[in-house]
Amino acid sequence: MPHSINEAEILIDNLLSYYNVSTYSDLALKIDTTQANISSWKIRNSINAIKNKCKELGIYNEIFGDFNSNIQINHSVSGGQIAQTVKGNLTKNNQNIDDIDNSTLSLFKEAYYKAKESDDIKGFRIHLMEYK
Numbered sequence: 001m002p003h004s005i006n007e008a009e010i011l012i013d014n015l016l017s018y019y020n021v022s023t024y025s026d027l028a029l030k031i032d033t034t035q036a037n038i039s040s041w042k043i044r045n046s047i048n049a050i051k052n053k054c055k056e057l058g059i060y061n062e063i064f065g066d067f068n069s070n071i072q073i074n075h076s077v078s079g080g081q082i083a084q085t086v087k088g089n090l091t092k093n094n095q096n097i098d099d100i101d102n103s104t105l106s107l108f109k110e111a112y113y114k115a116k117e118s119d120d121i122k123g124f125r126i127h128l129m130e131y132k
Contacts, residue, residue: 012041024038
């Protein structure tokens, strides 16, 4: 069964990264809302609520500017179901890597945030470069 994409979750991840925080609680403090609001945006996949908040904060372009170019949702009918995949602007040997599944992307983001939280981005990058 295909994993459904929650576009709001991607945008919330963009906000977390933009404000250099790793929890919804910390993000809520930065953007003057509640953790419950942020969780609700994610659960309801509420793109419009996030758009409105970003406009209010004056960071719309920073969060949404490259959203459509970096995230593509491909709809294909397979057995009556719609399959959706995330495609990012990752490259390897100057070729686009466009088949990253949501689980892998989530693990990558989780590892990135942990490295960022422990102030070890350099170690994280070295680990990635050494992976065979």
